[in-house]
Amino acid sequence: xxxxxxxxxxxxxxxxxxxxxxxxxxxxxxIGEGAGAExxxxxxxADIYRxxxxxxxxxxAQHVDPISGGSSTGHILPLSVKxxxxxxxxxxxxxxxxxxxxxxxxxxEAKKVGLTTVICSNNIATTxxxxxxxxxxxxxxxxxxxxxxxxxxxxxxxxxxxxxxxxKNINPDVKVLCGAGISRxxxxxxxxxxxxxxxxxxxxxxxxxDPAAALLDLVGxx
Amino acid sequence: xxxxxxxxxxxxxxxxxxxxxxxxxxxxxxIGEGAGAExxxxxxxADIYRxxxxxxxxxxAQHVDPISGGSSTGHILPLSVKxxxxxxxxxxxxxxxxxxxxxxxxxxEAKKVGLTTVICSNNIATTxxxxxxxxxxxxxxxxxxxxxxxxxxxxxxxxxxxxxxxxKNINPDVKVLCGAGISRxxxxxxxxxxxxxxxxxxxxxxxxxDPAAALLDLVGxx
Amino acid sequence: xxxxxxxxxxxxxxxxxxxxxxxxxxxxxxIGEGAGAExxxxxxxADIYRxxxxxxxxxxAQHVDPISGGSSTGHILPLSVKxxxxxxxxxxxxxxxxxxxxxxxxxxEAKKVGLTTVICSNNIATTxxxxxxxxxxxxxxxxxxxxxxxxxxxxxxxxxxxxxxxxKNINPDVKVLCGAGISRxxxxxxxxxxxxxxxxxxxxxxxxxDPAAALLDLVGxx
Amino acid sequence: xxxxxxxxxxxxxxxxxxxxxxxxxxxxxxIGEGAGAExxxxxxxADIYRxxxxxxxxxxAQHVDPISGGSSTGHILPLSVKxxxxxxxxxxxxxxxxxxxxxxxxxxEAKKVGLTTVICSNNIATTxxxxxxxxxxxxxxxxxxxxxxxxxxxxxxxxxxxxxxxxKNINPDVKVLCGAGISRxxxxxxxxxxxxxxxxxxxxxxxxxDPAAALLDLVGxx
Numbered sequence: 001x002x003x004x005x006x007x008x009x010x011x012x013x014x015x016x017x018x019x020x021x022x023x024x025x026x027x028x029x030x031i032g033e034g035a036g037a038e039x040x041x042x043x044x045x046a047d048i049y050r051x052x053x054x055x056x057x058x059x060x061a062q063h064v065d066p067i068s069g070g071s072s073t074g075h076i077l078p079l080s081v082k083x084x085x086x087x088x089x090x091x092x093x094x095x096x097x098x099x100x101x102x103x104x105x106x107x108x109e110a111k112k113v114g115l116t117t118v119i120c121s122n123n124i125a126t127t128x129x130x131x132x133x134x135x136x137x138x139x140x141x142x143x144x145x146x147x148x149x150x151x152x153x154x155x156x157x158x159x160x161x162x163x164x165x166x167x168k169n170i171n172p173d174v175k176v177l178c179g180a181g182i183s184r185x186x187x188x189x190x191x192x193x194x195x196x197x198x199x200x201x202x203x204x205x206x207x208x209x210d211p212a213a214a215l216l217d218l219v220g221x222x
Numbered sequence: 223x224x225x226x227x228x229x230x231x232x233x234x235x236x237x238x239x240x241x242x243x244x245x246x247x248x249x250x251x252x253i254g255e256g257a258g259a260e261x262x263x264x265x266x267x268a269d270i271y272r273x274x275x276x277x278x279x280x281x282x283a284q285h286v287d288p289i290s291g292g293s294s295t296g297h298i299l300p301l302s303v304k305x306x307x308x309x310x311x312x313x314x315x316x317x318x319x320x321x322x323x324x325x326x327x328x329x330x331e332a333k334k335v336g337l338t339t340v341i342c343s344n345n346i347a348t349t350x351x352x353x354x355x356x357x358x359x360x361x362x363x364x365x366x367x368x369x370x371x372x373x374x375x376x377x378x379x380x381x382x383x384x385x386x387x388x389x390k391n392i393n394p395d396v397k398v399l400c401g402a403g404i405s406r407x408x409x410x411x412x413x414x415x416x417x418x419x420x421x422x423x424x425x426x427x428x429x430x431x432d433p434a435a436a437l438l439d440l441v442g443x444x
Numbered sequence: 445x446x447x448x449x450x451x452x453x454x455x456x457x458x459x460x461x462x463x464x465x466x467x468x469x470x471x472x473x474x475i476g477e478g479a480g481a482e483x484x485x486x487x488x489x490a491d492i493y494r495x496x497x498x499x500x501x502x503x504x505a506q507h508v509d510p511i512s513g514g515s516s517t518g519h520i521l522p523l524s525v526k527x528x529x530x531x532x533x534x535x536x537x538x539x540x541x542x543x544x545x546x547x548x549x550x551x552x553e554a555k556k557v558g559l560t561t562v563i564c565s566n567n568i569a570t571t572x573x574x575x576x577x578x579x580x581x582x583x584x585x586x587x588x589x590x591x592x593x594x595x596x597x598x599x600x601x602x603x604x605x606x607x608x609x610x611x612k613n614i615n616p617d618v619k620v621l622c623g624a625g626i627s628r629x630x631x632x633x634x635x636x637x638x639x640x641x642x643x644x645x646x647x648x649x650x651x652x653x654d655p656a657a658a659l660l661d662l663v664g665x666x
Numbered sequence: 667x668x669x670x671x672x673x674x675x676x677x678x679x680x681x682x683x684x685x686x687x688x689x690x691x692x693x694x695x696x697i698g699e700g701a702g703a704e705x706x707x708x709x710x711x712a713d714i715y716r717x718x719x720x721x722x723x724x725x726x727a728q729h730v731d732p733i734s735g736g737s738s739t740g741h742i743l744p745l746s747v748k749x750x751x752x753x754x755x756x757x758x759x760x761x762x763x764x765x766x767x768x769x770x771x772x773x774x775e776a777k778k779v780g781l782t783t784v785i786c787s788n789n790i791a792t793t794x795x796x797x798x799x800x801x802x803x804x805x806x807x808x809x810x811x812x813x814x815x816x817x818x819x820x821x822x823x824x825x826x827x828x829x830x831x832x833x834k835n836i837n838p839d840v841k842v843l844c845g846a847g848i849s850r851x852x853x854x855x856x857x858x859x860x861x862x863x864x865x866x867x868x869x870x871x872x873x874x875x876d877p878a879a880a881l882l883d884l885v886g887x888x
Binding site: 494528 | 675677678679680683684685710711712713714715716727728729731733735736737738739740741742743745746747749750752756759760761762812813868869
């Protein structure tokens with residue numbers, strides 16, 4: 001079985017803010033290395049520098065704006081993520097949906113400054129559309145399963161297979177992840193068996209009583 | 223003459239990002255102390271931790287979202303700013319306007335976590351409305367003068383006087399700043415003479431060829 | 445007891461769309477005249493012309509954009525509402541919140557073309573802020589009671605009294621309405637007894653099995 | 667030469683509001699019939715009923731929201747457009763950009779109520795993405811040419827050809843229009859020669875001193 005990619009989104013959880021962002025990221029680094037899984041952490045913008053200074057695994061932003069500098073007070077400049085030590089970004093997460101033209105502009109701007117991009121999508125049609133914009137990854141997440149504890153890779157394997165088929169037709173260079181409801185190693189395994197490169201998850205780790213134990217469980221099948 | 227408050231907004235200027243955010247902030251700290259002016263810097267979200275670790279003057283966010291935690295991927299949690307070393311935030315900047323109900327919610331959330339608030343407004347009517355929401359400061363900035371190099375304190379003293387009168391009637395605890403087109407010490411002096419507590423500026427310092435020289439000029443009249 | 449103002453918001457209810465918008469508006473006209481209540485209907489934008497051609501009571505838009513013409517495809521020009529026979533508009537409804545600066549701009553633009561304005565607000569602080577912008581009316585509607593069937597005028601009389609006190613201090617020319625959970629004549633009566641000029645309601649009439657009967661009930665206490 | 671499709675967007679131009687919307691639409695109907703061109707008019711929401719009652723050519727909305735009814739005060743219900751006599755809608759116009767997931771939802775909702783859809787896009791990548799969502803039409807409009815008077819079909823034929831190629835690969839059932847800077851018959855002819863089904867234009871007709879003369883010019887080459 002190939003090395004899975006596991007992206008952990010810290011959202012704006014209080015449990016994954018500040019010191020705790022650093023602590024969970026260190027656990028992810030250690031456990032990923034031990035198990036042979038590629039871990040990526042997505043802390044809040046204000047925590048990127050602190051986390052990236054503390055770990056050597058990739059640190060992604062949760063969102064960047066389609067801007068290259070100038071007068072955009074209060075927005076997230078892709079370059080600022082790069083300068084803070086980040087190496088990629090989620091784009092169009094279900095809690096931070098973007099306009100179509102802005103997704104395209106973000107992908108272009110992220111490429112210019114050297115950030116890897118993961119466009120989140122909600123169904124096969126929007127996954128297809130997202131792949132036409134040439135991100136590095138698309139991550140399909142059915143909104144009804146986000147935060148549900150019901151893993152997409154088991155509850156709706158057809159959306160994962162359908163997304164993979166659609167992406168292959170439109171832009172085979174784009175890699176496919178899946179997310180929503182993922183919290184156990186079995187869920188990750190099911191995702192890989194469907195052909196996904198890996199998973200995107202959040203509460204299953206960040207809001208776990210013991211995030212390190214949750215991370216260990218995620219890679220236990222390897 | 224009382225000690226003026228000078229808030230420097232780094233916007234998403236490339237010239238005020240990363241290392242340069244730290245460098246300008248150190249200049250602001252040193253020059254403010256020397257001249258007896260209170261300097262506050264507003265770097266980008268990803269730079270707050272780095273800047274706050276390097277200087278002891280207040281570091282403000284440019285924007286925070288009206289949230290207290292949870293599932294708000296890609297948004298700015300007020301607590302994350304506090305945890306990163308920030309002590310306040312701009313609210314409703316002309317480049318990041320908020321819904322009225324969200325301004326109110328941000329003010330309440332910022333108070334809970336201990337962040338000072340500065341609501342930006344664009345005319346006397348919206349300054350009045352903003353003051354009814356009980357922020358620490360309102361900063362009136364006529365949009366047509368932002369980035370113009372024409373200082374509001376000289377070009378439109380009536381908007382500053384009118385804002386001060388309106389705020390006094392509605393909520394006399396709220397302090398009034400002014401901004402837009404400020405770049406020289408004379409502009410700051412004019413603002414103080416109108417009764418403002420200080421000024422909000424951006425390009426005049428951050429995009430100056432020599433930000434330290436620009437900062438020295440700003441406090442030269444003291 | 446003074447003549448109450450009753451504003452009926454058709455939202456995007458299928459039950460209040462097209463022919464049914466005309467039918468409910470005719471009932472409102474007839475029942476309001478009979479009982480000595482001032483009825484105002486707020487159909488969807490596409491129904492304003494049809495409704496305004498069929499009744500002589502005021503027809504308000506549910507929303508207009510802060511524009512005076514030009515290149516704003518897909519937005520609602522205040523003048524277009526006036527030309528279609530409308531005479532006013534809701535502003536900043538809880539389902540269509542606006543930025544503070546845009547509320548101010550809408551009020552100014554609506555005045556220019558002769559539309560009456562009703563700013564909706566969600567608590568005493570935002571009602572105060574709204575009144576500083578000099579609309580004709582503010583309508584305070586606690587979001588937690590909207591669509592609840594629990595009338596604000598009975599469940600939270602303090603928010604109505606507090607709003608009236610705040611508005612009187614800031615801008616006594618502004619009249620105060622209340623809304624959320626209103627569906628019976630008793631609720632309207634309670635609102636008037638608290639000093640409100642009238643009420644804003646939606647589902648209580650538009651989604652009633654018999655809208656005419658619901659309207660009759662609303663004015664039954666007169 | 668095949669019968670071209672000419673879509674006229676009235677934007678929020680004062681010159682295309684109310685009575686004038688009806689007048690321009692009648693001219694479009696008459697001139698289109700005479701020349702053998704299919705004309706479609708897109709008046710403001712408040713004018714759809716009035717225009718659709720006056721002409722028999724298709725009347726499209728400029729925008730609809732991704733909703734099927736319920737509590738969405740101030741939004742545009744697709745059904746309300748249909749009930750007012752409309753038969754289609756623009757989607758994601760450059761002045762009313764939508765989130766990717768909302769474009770998908772609008773397409774689905776419009777199909778349910780029987781509205782034809784035209785997704786506007788700004789470059790080849792977003793045209794490709796739009797076609798993956800299966801609208802009836804995509805209309806590529808480079809933003810820098812909108813309102814410029816420089817016709818896309820002459821200034822940037824590659825974007826039209828590239829869009830057509832991309833759409834053919836992804837979803838050959840989707841028809842391609844182009845827009846931006848179109849104002850003369852020559853521009854329409856050039857668009858058809860590139861393989862487009864027709865054009866989308868606005869100011870060239872609606873803000874013309876004599877809209878009927880402008881319409882005649884558009885079809886003069888037929």
